[in-house]
Amino acid sequence: MDIIISEWKKLAKKIRIDILKMTSEANSGHPGGSLSCVEIIITLFEHEMNLGKGSDDPDRDRFVFSKGHAVPAQYGYMLEKGILDPEEIHTFRKQGSRLQGHPVKGRTPFTDFNPGSLGQGVSAATGMALGYKMKQSPQKVYVLIGDGESDEGIVWEAASAACHYKLDNLTYIVDMNAVQLDGATKDIMNLGDLHKRYEAIGFLVDEINGHSFEELLEAFSHHEEGKPHVILAHTIKGKGVSYMEGNYAWHGKAPNAEQLEIAIKELEEA
Numbered sequence: 001m002d003i004i005i006s007e008w009k010k011l012a013k014k015i016r017i018d019i020l021k022m023t024s025e026a027n028s029g030h031p032g033g034s035l036s037c038v039e040i041i042i043t044l045f046e047h048e049m050n051l052g053k054g055s056d057d058p059d060r061d062r063f064v065f066s067k068g069h070a071v072p073a074q075y076g077y078m079l080e081k082g083i084l085d086p087e088e089i090h091t092f093r094k095q096g097s098r099l100q101g102h103p104v105k106g107r108t109p110f111t112d113f114n115p116g117s118l119g120q121g122v123s124a125a126t127g128m129a130l131g132y133k134m135k136q137s138p139q140k141v142y143v144l145i146g147d148g149e150s151d152e153g154i155v156w157e158a159a160s161a162a163c164h165y166k167l168d169n170l171t172y173i174v175d176m177n178a179v180q181l182d183g184a185t186k187d188i189m190n191l192g193d194l195h196k197r198y199e200a201i202g203f204l205v206d207e208i209n210g211h212s213f214e215e216l217l218e219a220f221s222h223h224e225e226g227k228p229h230v231i232l233a234h235t236i237k238g239k240g241v242s243y244m245e246g247n248y249a250w251h252g253k254a255p256n257a258e259q260l261e262i263a264i265k266e267l268e269e270a
């Protein structure tokens with residue numbers, strides 16, 4: 001496993017550089033929340049999810065990027081793995097391009113929902129998992145949720161339904177970077193103790209460091225029959241770039257050419 005993790009760490013660095021390059025060239029996008037979820041995306045796509053014969057395989061597992069503004073992390077992964085043409089990095093957020101600022105279902109591979117309105121992806125993913133249960137299909141559904149997004153009421157309606165219908169084929173991963181659009185999540189709408197909240201509804205709960213591949217792998221290996229699973233993954237918004245880390249100002253702002261150069265240097269030298 002050691003060898004794989006050292007490769008994943010190199011991949012994470014490349015993806016972070018891609019995120020910065022694509023947002024900088026587009027002069028728009030969301031670097032902060034994209035940088036925080038890179039290890040989560042890698043662990044899901046490299047290890048956890050059954051991708052079947054590829055994106056068109058109807059029997060593969062499903063992924064809903066509910067905090068869809070952070071999709072540069074998934075684009076970066078797909079660019080690095082050759083699922084997307086590396087040249088497409090230059091098309092991010094351009095008119096007519098398939099690499100839009102939020103995922104577009106059916107336009108890019110492994111894109112199972114059109115998110116953007118926060119909270120809706122959680123509801124959609126929960127419905128997908130219920131559908132697979134009803135069909136007695138072994139397929140699993142994974143959904144990536146923001147901590148700020150967790151302020152949305154629809155998340156909790158979906159979470160209750162997930163327990164009511166015993167959706168043990170469903171995993172929520174919450175990117176707990178502690179920051180949302182214009183401040184700290186605890187200052188804007190305090191979530192209280194998410195661990196206890198999810199446990200009280202009936203989830204199997206893990207709380208981990210979301211930048212640790214070892215902890216992500218361990219958490220993903222847990223399963224309890226009849227219970228949906230939530231992984232509360234503590235991360236750093238803007239991870240890897242000193243002037244972005246923990247700073248809400250980089251939620252929806254792209255680095256300029258000079259800032260990009262500093263960021264790439266920091267990542268390469270880390």
Ligand SMILES: Cc1ncc(C[n+]2csc(CCOP(=O)(O)OP(=O)(O)O)c2C)c(N)n1
Binds near residue numbers: 036117180
């Ligand atoms: C329903 C809804 N309200 C507001 C927004 C605007 N918005 C986009 S991202 C964001 C903050 C999200 O914060 P968080 O979920 O913590 O994301 P992350 O920190 O991972 O970037 C907001 C308020 C939205 N997209 N949808």
Ligand SMILES: [Mg+2]
Binds near residue numbers: 146148177237
């Ligand atoms: Mg956040």
